[in-house]
Amino acid sequence: MARRNLNDLLAFVTVAREGSFTRAGATLGVSQSALSQAIKALEERLRIRLLTRTTRSVSPTPAGERLLGAIGNRFDEIEAELEALSELRDTPAGRVRITCGEHVLRTVLWPRLLPLMQRYPDIGIEFDVSYGLRDIVADRFDAGVRLGESIDRDMVALPIGPKLRMAAVASPAYFSGHPPPRVPEDLTGHNCINIRFPTAGGLYVWEFERRGRQVNVRVEGQAIFNATPPIVQAALDGLGVAFLPEGEFAPHIEDGRLVRVLQDWCPPFSGYHLYYPSRKQHSPAFALVVEALRAGG
Numbered sequence: 001m002a003r004r005n006l007n008d009l010l011a012f013v014t015v016a017r018e019g020s021f022t023r024a025g026a027t028l029g030v031s032q033s034a035l036s037q038a039i040k041a042l043e044e045r046l047r048i049r050l051l052t053r054t055t056r057s058v059s060p061t062p063a064g065e066r067l068l069g070a071i072g073n074r075f076d077e078i079e080a081e082l083e084a085l086s087e088l089r090d091t092p093a094g095r096v097r098i099t100c101g102e103h104v105l106r107t108v109l110w111p112r113l114l115p116l117m118q119r120y121p122d123i124g125i126e127f128d129v130s131y132g133l134r135d136i137v138a139d140r141f142d143a144g145v146r147l148g149e150s151i152d153r154d155m156v157a158l159p160i161g162p163k164l165r166m167a168a169v170a171s172p173a174y175f176s177g178h179p180p181p182r183v184p185e186d187l188t189g190h191n192c193i194n195i196r197f198p199t200a201g202g203l204y205v206w207e208f209e210r211r212g213r214q215v216n217v218r219v220e221g222q223a224i225f226n227a228t229p230p231i232v233q234a235a236l237d238g239l240g241v242a243f244l245p246e247g248e249f250a251p252h253i254e255d256g257r258l259v260r261v262l263q264d265w266c267p268p269f270s271g272y273h274l275y276y277p278s279r280k281q282h283s284p285a286f287a288l289v290v291e292a293l294r295a296g297g
Contacts, residue, residue: 011038012050013075016060016068017140076140080283093122094285099134100127100145103228103248104272108161109145109293116292123285131197131226136276142286143276147269155275160293163268166207167246169258173238180261181241184208184215191240192219193231206243208265215265219243 014035015024021032028035043050050064060068100109105127113125128134128141136144145160168181174191181187187206195204203224208215221240225231228244235242235249236257242249246266252258274293276282282290 192221
């Protein structure tokens with residue numbers, strides 16, 4: 001029996017998972033036309049349509065869903081086994097994919113993982129900066145970074161940083177025209193700089209606590225962002241009150257460009273954790289990443 005080339009099956013699995021010929025082409029390092037031809041040849045060989053194509057998206061047909069469920073994990077297993085072979089090399093190798101936020105990437109991940117990459121040039125790390133709650137299994141990440149209190153119980157969770165505190169701040173110029181809030185409820189009368197999380201779609205509810213009393217405030221304001229750097233800049237520009245982990249504002253508080261309020265309503269809470277599936281076989285490269293982050297946790 002003639003052996004079949006599996007490239008067209010890998011092309012199908014990648015397109016179906018990415019939902020886009022463009023993203024799939026970038027992942028595989030091939031052109032969109034080459035992917036399209038491979039999928040067309042596979043569909044003709046099987047005599048059934050596997051993908052539904054529109055001007056905006058690509059999705060599997062029922063037959064495509066069945067094929068994806070049958071073979072998708074097989075490619076993952078092959079890839080994991082190939083990565084595991086790197087333990088037989090003289091030096092570890094492989095790529096590790098991590099989804100995280102910008103703040104933890106800048107303050108924790110990069111300082112600890114840069115020395116690892118410098119020591120092991122055959123290890124690559126892909127950082128996906130996202131403020132949504134990604135499904136690391138479905139999106140094929142090796143790990144994610146999230147606040148400890150929001151991690152699913154079926155994941156391994158490794159603390160990689162100290163406890164955090166939130167901070168409510170605004171510029172001196174803003175407070176020159178608005179009385180600083182004394183209790184969280186006073187924020188309803190202020191122009192607050194909001195954040196919208198991509199996954200949930202709703203605006204973040206500001207959470208405060210003092211002496212066991214919890215207060216959640218739905219604030220209003222002119223500006224809404226889906227990332228933290230522009231929130232910091234908007235506060236510096238005097239637009240209103242911002243609320244983020246204190247590390248985001250620390251240098252600006254120290255130099256007097258931002259003024260902190262409601263500090264006694266912002267107790268420490270569980271910090272950043274690296275999380276990953278407990279049942280997945282991990283590569284030697286991933287093990288080194290975990291150890292590098294554990295050592296500084």
